[in-house]
Every structure is written in C-alpha cells, then in structure tokens.
Amino acid sequence: MIKVAVCGAAGRMGQRIIVAAKEAGCTVSGALERPGHELVGQDAGLIAGCGALGVAISDDLNAVVEGCDVLIDFTTPKVSLKNLEVCALKKKAIVIGSTGFTPEERALAAELAKEIPAVLAPNMSVGVNVCFKILKDVAKTLGDDFDVEIVELHHNKKKDAPSGTAVRMGEVVAEALGRDYNKVANFHREGICGERTREEIGMQTVRGGDIVGEHTVYFIGMGERIEISHRAMTRDMFSRGSVRAAQWVVGKQPGIYDMQDVLGLK
Ligand SMILES: NC(=O)c1ccc[n+]([C@@H]2O[C@H](COP(=O)([O-])OP(=O)(O)OC[C@H]3O[C@@H](n4cnc5c(N)ncnc54)[C@H](O)[C@@H]3O)[C@@H](O)[C@H]2O)c1
Numbered sequence: 001m002i003k004v005a006v007c008g009a010a011g012r013m014g015q016r017i018i019v020a021a022k023e024a025g026c027t028v029s030g031a032l033e034r035p036g037h038e039l040v041g042q043d044a045g046l047i048a049g050c051g052a053l054g055v056a057i058s059d060d061l062n063a064v065v066e067g068c069d070v071l072i073d074f075t076t077p078k079v080s081l082k083n084l085e086v087c088a089l090k091k092k093a094i095v096i097g098s099t100g101f102t103p104e105e106r107a108l109a110a111e112l113a114k115e116i117p118a119v120l121a122p123n124m125s126v127g128v129n130v131c132f133k134i135l136k137d138v139a140k141t142l143g144d145d146f147d148v149e150i151v152e153l154h155h156n157k158k159k160d161a162p163s164g165t166a167v168r169m170g171e172v173v174a175e176a177l178g179r180d181y182n183k184v185a186n187f188h189r190e191g192i193c194g195e196r197t198r199e200e201i202g203m204q205t206v207r208g209g210d211i212v213g214e215h216t217v218y219f220i221g222m223g224e225r226i227e228i229s230h231r232a233m234t235r236d237m238f239s240r241g242s243v244r245a246a247q248w249v250v251g252k253q254p255g256i257y258d259m260q261d262v263l264g265l266k
C-alpha cells in the first residue's frame with residue numbers, strides 16, 4: 001500500500017484527490033496547505049468529506065514529504081517547483097497537476113526530475129489523453145489545408161489562461177504540422193488585425209460560473225469542419241487519474257513522465 005501525501009489539500013482538486021486516494025486503498029500519509037491557511041490543523045479527511053483520516057492538514061513541507069512515498073501536488077507552478085526540489089532532495093516521487101508553467105519553468109522541472117521519477121501532466125483524465133492521441137493523427141492527416149482554432153471554457157476561479165490542456169493540445173497539433181507552438185499560437189484578435197495566417201493556431205479562453213473544463217479543437221476547411229471536443233462533468237477523473245499516476249510512478253526510473261506514459265498511450 002503506497003503512502004500518498006497531497007499538496008493543496010484544502011483546494012478544489014486536493015479535496016477530491018484525498019477522497020480518490022482513500023477509495024483506491026492508498027494510505028493518505030500527509031496533507032499540505034500554505035502557511036497561514038485557516039484549515040491547517042484540521043483533519044484532512046473531514047475537510048474532504050470522506051470521514052476522519054487522523055491526518056492533520058500541515059504546513060510543514062519537509063515533514064510531509066519525509067513521511068510519504070509520493071507527493072501529489074495541485075497548486076501553482078511556483079509551489080510545485082519548490083515541492084519538486086524538496087522531493088528531489090528526499091528521493092521521493094511526485095505527481096504534479098498544476099498548470100500555467102512557463103517554458104522556462106517546465107525546463108527547470110525537467111532538470112529537477114533527473115533525480116526522481118515525476119509525472120507532470122496538465123490533464124489527468126483518460127478522455128483528454130485519448131484526445132491528445134487523436135489530435136496528432138487528425139492534424140497529420142488534414143495537413144495545412146485546415147485552419148486550427150482551440151477554445152477552452154473553465155470556471156471563474158481559474159487563475160491561468162489558456163488552460164494547460166489547451167496549451168498541450170496546441171503543442172500536439174503544432175508538432176504534428178511541423179510548426180513551433182510558441183511562434184504560431186495567437187491569443188488575441190482585436191480591431192483591424194488582418195486576415196488569418198495559414199499557420200496560426202487561435203487560442204480562445206472563456207471563463208464563467210462553475211464550468212469544470214471543456215476543450216474543443218476546430219479543424220476548419222473550405223466547406224467542412226471537424227470539431228474534437230472533451231467535456232468534464234466532475235473533477236473526479238482528474239483526481240482518480242492523479243492517484244493512478246501516483247501508484248504508477250513509485251519505483252520508476254528518475255525522469256519526467258506524462259499521463260500518456262501512465263496510460264500506455266505512447
Ligand atoms: N492536471 C489536471 O488534471 C488538473 C485538473 C484540475 C486542475 N488542475 C490544476 O491544478 C491546480 C489547482 O487547481 P484547484 O482548482 O484545485 O485550485 P485551488 O485554488 O482550489 O487549490 C489550490 C490549493 O493550493 C493551496 N496552496 C497554495 N500555496 C500552497 C503552498 N505553498 N503549499 C501548499 N498548498 C498551497 C491553496 O491554498 C489552495 O487550497 C491549478 O493549476 C489547476 O489548473 C489540473
């Protein structure tokens with residue numbers, strides 16, 4: 001039975017991960033929150049709604065990492081990089097679901113993960129990871145004759161944009177078409193912005209209410225259109241996916257992995 005600790009334990013995802021870890025038969029060995037959080041000291045299971053676990057939410061990163069086999073972290077890129085550093089020092093595995101990493105932060109994460117096995121994935125659901133696979137094939141087959149636009153919708157509390165999933169979808173499509181995502185992604189159209197270029201990938205963001213997460217990639221041709229959509233109805237497939245990743249990553253060789261590795265989709 002692996003010992004799982006959860007960082008961001010009082011957050012929307014952290015609470016669902018605690019429930020999923022318990023349901024999967026893992027031992028929840030620790031729960032972390034930011035120093036000063038009002039729920040530090042409270043039982044993590046009671047806060048998550050799955051009954052008392054006898055694990056108090058802590059703000060002591062070193063002690064929590066020491067006591068686990070794997071840390072599951074859904075917070076922010078800066079917090080995740082710090083967690084990765086501590087896990088590397090203590091030779092513990094980590095699963096990171098935080099999104100909004102800059103390319104430089106992703107490179108730093110890969111560097112730190114040379115010491116330990118780490119899963120870093122913007123979306124832990126099976127459905128989205130199957131979409132990544134399909135998108136590669138569709139983009140390759142359609143080639144340059146179809147314009148690509150990506151639209152994502154999320155709740156009004158989301159801090160990063162575009163979503164990590166939309167960025168990965170853009171990267172997958174760009175790579176399949178032999179383009180550099182960082183050069184062709186277009187996040188903004190306003191005023192007399194000119195005609196669309198053939199190579200650009202439009203990235204559109206919608207925020208509102210309690211939308212869990214929706215992504216559509218449009219391949220728009222002359223007289224026809226393909227739309228590949230994924231809609232998340234609850235956060236539970238993200239949390240179950242993160243626990244599946246935690247069970248998979250313990251004991252793996254050091255290095256950075258993603259959810260496609262976990263699911264055997266490569
Ligand atoms: N990979 C996926 O499948 C997936 C799915 C959903 C959300 N996410 C991402 O997960 C992240 C969290 O999302 P959320 O909706 O749970 O956000 P949230 O704001 O509800 O939760 C984040 C929690 O992290 C805590 N936190 C902040 N600093 C901390 C620190 N130093 N130590 C410990 N805890 C700290 C916050 O207090 C908060 O409770 C976001 O980046 C989001 O995009 C990824």
Ligand SMILES: O=C(O)C1=N[C@H](C(=O)O)CCC1
Nearest residue numbers: 099122123158163164165213
């Ligand atoms: O709620 C969020 O925040 C989500 N973030 C991920 C992303 O940015 O892609 C996955 C979907 C939910």
